[in-house]
Amino acid sequence: MSKQSILHQAAGKFEETRFEKIHNVIFESSNDASILVANEIADLIKSKQSLNEKCVLGLATGSSPIKVYDELVRMHIEEGLSFKNVITFNLDEYYPMEKENIQSYYYFMHDHLFDHIDILPENINIPDGTIDTDIYDYCTSYDKKIEKVGGLDFQLLGIGRTGHVGFNEPGSHYNSGTRTITLDYVTRADAAPSFLGIDKVPRKAITMGIATIRKAKRIVLLAWGINKAGVVKKAIEGEISSQVPATYLQSHNNTTFVIDTDASSELTRVKTPWLVTALSWNDHLKRKAVVWLSELLGKSILKLTDKDYNDNGMSNLLVEEGTAYDLNIKMFNVLQHGITGWPGGKPNADDTNRPERANPPKKRVIIFSPHPDDDVISMGGTFDRLVEQGHEVHVAYQTSGNFAVADTEALKFAEVCKFMSKSSSDVEAVINNIKNKEKNSIDTLDVRKLKGMIRRGESIAATRYLKVPDENVHFLDLPFYETGTVKKGKLTDADINIISKLIEDVKPHQIYAAGDLADPHGTHKVCLDALFMSIEELKSQKFMDDCWVWLYRGAWHEWETHEIEMAVPLSPDQVLKKRTAIFYHQSQKDGAMFQGDDSREFWVRVEDRNKLTAQKYNNLGLADYAAIEAFKRYIF
Template identity: 45%
Template sequence: MKNGAPSYTQREVITTQIYPSADQACTYVADAITDLVSERNAAGQPTVLGLATGSTPVRLYRELIRRCQAGLSFQRVITFNLDEYYGLSGDHPESYRRFMQDQLFDHIDILPENTHVPDGLAAKDEVFESCSDYEAAMREAGGLDIQILGIGRTGHIGFNEPGSGPESRTRLVTLDSLTRRDAARDFLGEENVPRHAITMGVGTILDARQIFLLAWGEAKARVIAESVEAPPSESIPASFLQGHPNCVFCVDEAAASHLTRLRYPWLVGPVDWTETMTRKAVVWLAQKSNKPLLRLTDEDYTENAMADLLTEKGSAYDLNIRIFNTTQHTITGWPGGKPDADDSYRPERRIPFPKRSLVLSSEPTDDVFCMGGVLHRLANQKHQLTVAYLTSGNLAVPDTDVRRSIELIIELGERLDDVAEVHFARKVEQQLDAKGQFGEDSSDLRRLKGLIRRGEARSSARLLGIDPAQLRFLDLPFYETGRYRRFQITKADVAAMVTLLNEIRPHQIFATGHGHDPLSVPALSFEVLQIALRACAGADWLKDCWIWLYRGPGVEWEIHEMDMAVPLSPDELDFKIKGIYQHQTQRSQSPGGSKQDANSWNLASALNRATAQAYDALGLAEYEAIEGFKRFRS
């Protein structure tokens, strides 16, 4: 803990500032850069910046572009990028040189000769010398004044994968399998992701005079906590930043959620024992003690820094019963509400029945992966169900699947003497051949990939008892005209959502994206929803509309976060798995980045079963599987 820091940060070795949003965090870092650049410009001196790529710093770069347009000059700024994929030329669409040009350099007045990115095309026998020259250029420029960092889910900074120590310098590295899996969509398949990269070393990064590490979204929460609170270790290279005298982590609330002060605040200081905090603490205590809720004792509370909870709320006996009942009341087999039943302790209202239920899926598969069982229930329980796929998901379709479809279209068209179909298929085939392994998809190719995913979504819906006529495909423009990490919401996206909402007039909405990386497809889809809901503020239907959040593929809400837990029978779980299996183009995807299991249907099954087991361990009824939801109150 830094001297003078508040007691609740006592476990944090690195100064960590938490912001309500990524934009506010980026404003803070942009202020620091602006102040330094302005000071150096006035003195006629250069400013040397170390820059990062990926979705994390994009909002920072947009803010710097805005400031340049407002008068801040970057003509004296010299930049050095952290890393580059080995084997990619600077004009490759996924090279980091291309990324920096697109996201920053082409939009500010920086001199081209002052921008430096490692040479991804250096010959193997010249890589060492090229890396040494890169380090020498940094020293000659005066050293890095400010280094901007993101962080990978393996704890890597730059491409310093686990095993990288504080003595490492700029070098050629082999990429971790999880890192390559995370980049798979950018490269249209993991098999296309380069296996090597050139990166500044941890030691090179530590030489910078000031470091800002940025992190957004719940996917980064675990590794942020380990980097900030756990002892430095080569298994988490970012943890070596603990040794830097001027390093600040700037994170949003989702990325900070595993820090002790947020996750277990009773362990580091006084707590305001709200009902939400009480439920969180008691469930944690039961799980830590490996006991059902009703068997926790006064000693369990006092021995785990929760004596003040007993003092404020009463005995363990009373607390246990209250939290047990609260948790039990989240369980329902009627996600749309049960008609003709007392709903005093049910998570969803019994009236109106049937409900107009709107399920928003940011990409095809998100809905069935996360709530396939609930989709089946809503359909069987005769609610007026609409499933809206907000984006086509065409960027996630491998070329091999498209080629198979092209061959089918050509053969069928020739047999039916359909000249137009054959002509289109052959044109797309030529575009596929021309773009090669790493080129960008043409509009025709993306359209065909989108149609493939529509077919998969319809097949999945039929298995879940949903008429394909109940499906909507919005194909929001931000996705159709963009690329991963480079999406931007438009007025047309919001208009399409407003039209859908006012047409359906839903009583309940199921959505995902809350707490995700702000530039991810789910987060942007959720942002479109929120803007659209504000636009519908005066609508009478909105007063009676509840919003239920599902967490996202590969993860689930923690028990204390769930407001509705829907049990699945073995048959219902089987329907769900078969529904996921219909998404053939996504079968090799691993939504949660799991090294254990790359098959999405097995990952979903294991996740739902684990949730049921967690409820069972707390002393509640035993179920085959459970899907969880959190009510969103804006």
């Protein structure tokens, strides 16, 4: 099936520019995009069935294709889509890796797809991570087997932050075939959460080569989230280079990148559309353009000139606005009005140009925290301000966070309990479960409870430090999270109802929630989806008319300056107070399990981010603050 099929079904979503070298389609929702890709695969399968031919699919693993597989399974169960004529070849597998290991791609594929459809077992091909002799011959035979069945009709890909497709890391050759490869540190760091630590991630893998992939008749690459934005830009707009292996796809004549809004955010036509085409300017684009120009030229906004705008593709903006002086003043004031030391609104003040309402002067507030430390990490200073300024602040920890507690940390607490307890048989059982835990096994329920209680105790200590009454701290323990493994369950009515009940009980004037969308299957995104579903159910109720929702970002990313609608400056003392609140979450300090490829501790990372945000505001010509926390309003 050609790229025109996606173009036809996604009409108006693609506009080719001189910067782009690979066909791509941008979607607001990764779910919608995944369903469209699944439909293309299903149409191909049925087309081949009508010709009594085999359909040969190259399949990928990781979080990106999960929804595609979910939709294919749904079509099999509900619509009778048969896979009996399908032959599959997976891209890669860790090496060494046993099939039964829950981190293996063999396990992943069966868990997400093969166990739920009618594909013939003999038609499933996944690289063998246990092969220990003649690996070269094995890899060569894998390519020959693909050729023997007529080649790949369709290849599904994801993309790693190193630019790898499959496990073809930087340096991979254009003509490479299936082979073993040493994994890049960034790739291993990204996989670390699944393995409960980077030290447990294999250093090698077996992967289809670039040449093997490029022989596919049709290639679709999926990329979701802000984490992929930089490498997506390099792959689509950069020169072909072995340092970004995905760029090799530029020379394939039937490749489409299917990406969501966040993953597209660095593309020229998205980030700086005025460099691509004439625009119909709105307030959002004007703000974005002025901030970009100021940062590009290293000038404060009020120093930008007519020539600066004309030289950088914005002459038609000046035609609308009159002069650079008029535009500069307007945009400077917009940014200035977003800065406030009163995140809950300033009582008895004119709120015409303030981000929050003055009334009611004392608000009921719920801070939703996906994990039991996101509240203080991401908005600890604002949290403190809200409490100090007399608002009724509630904190809702959406998940237990037990999965992020290391066994060594849990063992320490269990042994303290044993020392303190006169009847220690239950505690002894927990200790034995931790000490005798087999590789890749799931924690017992009692161990998970212990880890959850560790996170609870830390959270209560932090909220008490910030002077929140214990009765205003809510541990929701959403059911979707409580699987004991990296793979979480699907959202259900049970999750939504828990959130809805809290909102109905509190009737908040403000809700704060984590707006991190880097991974569509990550906990932050699932927690945000659950909140949005709850709000959708409740929005017709009268009290919701007075409820505003503010989104904060996590430890990894901040809102772009032009996106920020409320900027809360922090004094040096508040920066230190925020740091202390984070320190109460001791199990997540000193080598937390899920730090990614950033070796800085969370408190250092977020302080640096808050300081950088303040520096950006100062560079634009605004006041000089020690740090700034940023928020974007969600309109429902």
